Amino acid sequence: MMRSYLDFNATMPLRPEARAAMIAAMDVGGNPSSVHAEGRAAKALVEKARAQVARAVGADGAEIVFTSSATEAAALALHGRGLHGAEVEHDAVFSHLVGDYAVDAQGIVQIADQKVASVQLANSETGVIQTLPEGLAVCDATQGVGKIPVAFNWMGCDMALISAHKIGGPKGIGALILKRGIDLPAMLTGGGQEMGRRAGTENVIGIAGFGAAAEAALAELEDGTWDRVRALRDGFEQRIRSAAPDVVIAGDGAARLPNTSCLISPGWKGETQVMQMDLKGFAISAGSACSSGKVKESRVLRAMGYGADQAGSAIRVSLGPTTTEDEMTRFADAWLAQREKHRARAA
Incomplete structure (x- = not known):
């Protein structure tokens, strides 16, 4: 894979x-x-x-x-x-x-x-x-x-x-x-x-x-490498907004690092998303990776005023200098498809 x-x-x-x-x-x-x-x-x-x-x-x-x-x-x-x-x-x-x-x-x-x-x-x-x-x-x-x-x-x-x-x-x-x-x-x-x-x-x-x-x-x-990364991230987020307008992008109204997207899809646990995307070939996280592999509700998002369900339904997608447009397209396709499956099961 x-x-x-x-x-x-x-x-x-x-x-x-x-x-x-x-x-x-x-x-x-x-x-x-x-x-x-x-x-x-x-x-x-x-x-x-x-x-x-x-x-x-x-x-x-x-x-x-x-x-x-x-x-x-x-x-x-x-x-x-x-x-x-x-x-x-x-x-x-x-x-x-x-x-x-x-x-x-x-x-x-x-x-x-x-x-x-x-x-x-x-x-x-x-x-x-x-x-x-x-x-x-x-x-x-x-x-x-x-x-x-x-x-x-x-x-x-x-x-x-x-x-x-x-x-x-x-x-x-x-x-x-x-x-x-x-x-x-x-x-x-x-x-x-x-x-x-x-x-x-x-x-x-x-x-x-x-x-x-x-x-x-x-x-x-x-040399402007991170400007290219920002463009990839912004294009990815625009795709998510268009296809899933109910998804929240945490910190969207503030200045942010050029590579970071925190997506909140209420009702779909972040740890489940991480595992499902891993099976599809994508490495993402449900927050900070410095807790000995633990996946827990985000203290950061709770401090920002998000409820427990939202804070527990977030993933972080963070790009780098080697990330390509094809990777972001494939990830968006896979994540949105998996989200629709989750919504159908939950209905």
């Missing part, structure tokens, strides 16, 4: 540039903390990648702290601080927050005070892009990097979270972007790696892949 991968927000397949950089890094056997030639060679790979990631996110190299994931970066930035936020945040962030900010029907966070806060750049389920407030403590930029222009030095926040596998790098490597002068104690202590922010021998292979992916993602963004 021909497979079509439409779950880029969960993870982007490994880019060839990242694969090549990782294979080359495997032959560099030194410890980056060692002062001999082999160690210096490994350190050079780490610093090259640091510069590549920094360029891709509009930061200085000294502001990039490599971690095992964006989840670890969130813990480093947020743990025990009691920052304020909204329920549309990713679980990795929301678990550290005082969740007292509301969102409107489009998923835009409503900040009416000067509390120290954490606000995501873009939502993984709906693609809704936030307008970041002044004086922001932490921004989860994980979904935005590589899809929309991101410049940490212009964002006005103290820290930001990013992840390699969301931009076609390897899984298991991320980074905290930390503004110069911000005091942040390390959670992992030991050898003082990563400028004393995160001890432990660096994952040289993963970091090399991250750097190469970041460089490729920046080039892709600059």
Whole structure:
């Protein structure tokens, strides 16, 4: 069966540039903390990648702290601080927050005070892009990097979270972007790696892949690739609106990532849709993929005011640079046909 991968927000397949950089890094056997030639060679790979990631996110190299994931970066930035936020945040962030900010029907966070806060750049389920407030403590930029222009030095926040596998790098490597002068104690202590922010021998292979992916993602963004993706997504959504006007597209009235569609078809469980589409050869999701395979009612959609049935009847279709018009046509045909079968059985 021909497979079509439409779950880029969960993870982007490994880019060839990242694969090549990782294979080359495997032959560099030194410890980056060692002062001999082999160690210096490994350190050079780490610093090259640091510069590549920094360029891709509009930061200085000294502001990039490599971690095992964006989840670890969130813990480093947020743990025990009691920052304020909204329920549309990713679980990795929301678990550290005082969740007292509301969102409107489009998923835009409503900040009416000067509390120290954490606000995501873009939502993984709906693609809704936030307008970041002044004086922001932490921004989860994980979904935005590589899809929309991101410049940490212009964002006005103290820290930001990013992840390699969301931009076609390897899984298991991320980074905290930390503004110069911000005091942040390390959670992992030991050898003082990563400028004393995160001890432990660096994952040289993963970091090399991250750097190469970041460089490729920046080039892709600059050459208009995501404009083509947006056109595909918009055409797909227009097809769905025309054929099934009762289907709701969450966040449709807000600025969104160019690749994300969250479709709500009440009465048709999201997990059922995911399984049925998988059998038809399409990989999609029913929300965030970071819950150990669990499929549950969307907290994000509930926060936006959708009822339990709607929140439990949503799927996320997320496109990528390699997605084709033929794939979107075939998916729309298959999904609409399956929807009609479901409606006929339910009648």
